[in-house]
Amino acid sequence: MKFVLGALMLSSAWAGGAIAQDVPERDDAATGQRQEIVITAARTNLPVSALPLTVDIIDRETLARQVTVSGSVVDAVSALLPAFSPTREKITGVGETLRGRSPLYAINGIPQTTPIRDGARDGYTIDPFFIDRIEVIYGSNALQGIGATGGVVNQVTVSAPKGDGWSGRTLLQGNAGDDFSGASLGGKVAGLLNFRSGRFDATGGVAFERRGVFLDGRGRRVGYDGNQSEIQDTDTLSFFGRAGFDLSSTARFEVIANRFRLQGNNHYVPVDGSRVRGIPATTRRGQTPGQPSTGVAQMVSASLTDSDLGGGAFTLQGFYNRTSDTFAGGILATFQDARIAPVGTLFDQSRNVSRKLGGKVSYERAVPGFEALTLTAGFDALLDRTAQTLVQTDRTWVPQTDFRSLAPFAQGNLKLFDGVVRLAGGVRYENVQLDIPDYTTLATANARFVTGGKPSFDRALWNGGVVLEPVTGIRAYGSYAEGYTIADIGRVLRGISQPNIRIDNFLDLTPVISNNREVGVEVTRGPLIASGTYYRSSSVAGQVLVRNDDGIFNVVRQPIDIDGLELNLDVRIPLPGLRVGTGYSHVTGRTDTNADGILDADLDGANISPDRLNLNVDYNRGPLSARVQGRYYLSRRFEGQPIANDFSGYQLFDAYVAYDLSIGRVMLSVQNIADADYVTYYSDTQGPTDNARFYTGRGRNFTLSWQAGF
Template structure:
């Protein structure tokens, strides 16, 4: 009972589009193979097997996550490395511009939303230490499975399961040290963690703590990489995380489980930025110094209380209460936006902002087969969400973004019909979103004219649909197709804080029409013998999108039509050489937007809104206690038609290598990220703000890491 209940803790069934799953073998090869039917994809919010679900899903196992996390200690970096349709990261605390299939993904921890669409500070990638994650579930494409925010897809971090019965204390221990290529004294990284749990008979407990200390980052040419003092850094930082889970078996079929985790990452503030020069191709760097103000920080508390009844009138009832408290502190400066002569002389006022978001929610669902119709499964329920968000200038106590409250109620129903001895599955459903945004009267900052804005309560209702089918054509060959709608809000915080016209009223000027994205895809999958292969083509449109446009060094929101399409290919081969496996993946994306408002797309999406094409390759070899993995990811050149000069992307290829020795006492792993010490400038720095010499960041050079991990 525990195995199922732990897996289904976040399985609160909603409007789930059906999905196929890209699986991974023990070495972590993503090969698009159909995963074992015993695996429940909790992010899809159903207990139906992956063979019944027609969206593309990729699972990153605990073994692969543990291996890849040794390179960076970041779950979002692992996702970016292994998922070809995911953008290259900025290698900073901010994830602005990082997309999945050209749109923003929704991050979850056991189904609890981490993203903050009302005032998107792009800090949702760093909310949990990967040491506490059992696996990562990635659902591709726009969908309304989890409600607001998943226009690009869902990234669900599934936390450590409940301990097995009758085994005493079980868990794991990790200790690792990393060093930059030339072993600079300030370039060392340290990471460690302990996780332990025990079943006491009817009650089980899991507790953990993890910590990481990152030093300065160095590029391939041996220079310190520039500090992003405004948006926040992961270099020169330290994090501390706590994790707890308590489960109570109320009966053989009923379980109550409480999960809570606290994550805090804070910069040390030991370096000052030195501008680079694009003219001489010299990236931004740093010198020793003390950053002014409060050092950028992420502080997150996530909790959920889940009740599961596996046999209520022959079906499964699941209910979850959740809470998330999120604070993201950004770096400060004497920015023109922050100036107010009533506080300090113009040009002298130093301030900095912090995003604050508090979410509470309830999700109740019920799923069972319909006895009168063989093969028919029905699930339905209700989701409730309350999100309160504001952005404060913390040194002067002013609100840059006023307190904004979003409340939604969403009933849903989903049907899945199995046919022809479960070789064919047809599904469809709908979700009706009833939402209201509440903003009290507020005044904008002096820089916007200190405008008095009347509050209001604009609302909307939206019905979102999905339909899909999977068919096993012949043994080993499966085809699938689906259409699903997802939605999010435009970043209303950016809109509200920038009101500069007198006499505005929230009810009249703020358009809260949601960004509804329509995602259609078709795919084929082969899984037989030593070969696996898949191909998926998708296209996604939104008539009234929310495009991020850079103006005066600040992103603003424009409601423009966008169209995105792409092709994803994967393959795997268990070679005749014992222990040798090869795998690879390709993602090709195209995206355009309507720049002149005539209803027709006319220019390319820029690097802040879509990722480059990519090719991934991996080779794994195991013999006796030794295993080796070499992986590469090639980001291909990209030109942006209709965009400003200097925004084109010069691609680059990065390689990583792992050597592991496995023994009874644990695993010893030596890894090297950026194996060939490639000197490169990050994708974001090449394609966004092409004239800025302060935001001209190089990527990290070779890092050598020695890690020891043991399970008990």
């Protein structure tokens, strides 16, 4: 396979701008027929076969079942896609990667990531009950602007009802740890109501979820992250609304609103473990000092679309997005200030508040008289204002900073030889400016006064690619795409400790440009779905997370090279309703730690995922469906890193069984069915002397759910 992929290597790519494309879904297990669905994250109406991209679609049915097993969108994506790293099993996404780089989370194409001070909670901004499907575009690209150095994870919300009248669905579920103790009990109730009358339609929904404590494979309570906060022992309350009006048979105006709030219940406090003795961190009953850790995400968007405006497709979208994240606190070294309290006694916690305003406009049309060539042009704008403060002492940690991005783009796609060959290419021009006020750093950064400024950069991001489809169902492609982000500015600003600093002269706003080269082969013939992809992603001035002793990360700019191979096979075997699948991801990453121009060390576990093998067996026939899935995370030695950070590997198995009744669907799922006792990947590969963050993973967990629609 490596030889085949290598022989197909081409230097070109896609990174233009989004609306809709048809992409084949996996085979329907009951009919054996392939279905076409619309993907919105690729910003084109062309079919996916015309684009040199690797794309995965997680439909609502698959997502709903996987979320019942694993509990969240992030865990579901990680469980299903081998190229996604193991999650930390916490609310924070620090160290969670796609193809060794950070993915951009979006809702209907609206970015959830904060470019100035990444709070790393962008995977928890909407309840999965309101998501119709998830579109994953692999590899660095600029499809949605800043942040997609690893790819795009776009969460598409529920669609408008088709028929007049009322419709809806409900969900009731409960879950418990292996001992069924009261502390581990949790549950969820959710409902969604639709209405359509002629051209007008509306949807409203609410979801409430309570999570108990997590138990590991030995029945111990899983340790709490006293810095980044937790997903266990929390309550989530979410609201969703959508209203639309069909202006014509092709034009539509729509408004969508979402509010997501997750708050800790403060029933437990952390208890350190001992790495030397092999005792993991845990918790005990008690109230966490300070305010409860909380994450609030609010979003409103309005869109106007017309699929036949002047013979082309037009999209106009505007949005407002606000997040407020309060982190769990601690007597952390970074927060100490002898002017306020004796060093080693000062408790504090931080809050990250971000507000985004943005707009997108695009138009796509085949060239009149030369319909083989499709052109897309558009313009994106994003204004982000972010500040991070310390809650208990009202100190500024990251000053209120404004980020402005203006980006016109153009893309072309040329069909040759009746579609046997496709050429794609284009450019996106990014113009970015920051506005940073004067501020003073914390005492632990020497309380330095910093003179603000307005650093900026502009950069053209190029792409090009070729697709070959000699036979229907067999496709090969090669691509080159540039994605970009900027180093976490907040981490840089709060870490300044030198005197007489002026931002205009100090801050290196050189973007992290990730150059993604990729070749792939896909086969979809009869009962077989198979693919193989080789990619290489490099950055001359990359972004590497380096961990302090207190668990807080700093950003270091170092060259990065990442190579990876992905193989996937899905087969419908002769037994009715039965399907088996496997997926494999191999990734390596190297960096230059001493600026001598030589890549001398592996990227560690905070920056790259382990090799991994997925296996699954699905049965779907009549009212009965079931699945057993296994994830094998393979051991890894990180050359150039401390031996204590080597990864020993572990295996996890999950299962579910569902049955359709006349009154709805009943499903029983079991996470970690073997009740494996393991240290999570992140904990195993970071902080070899950090006993506070020596976390085991979640043990066997049962979930019973009932869902019905009308």
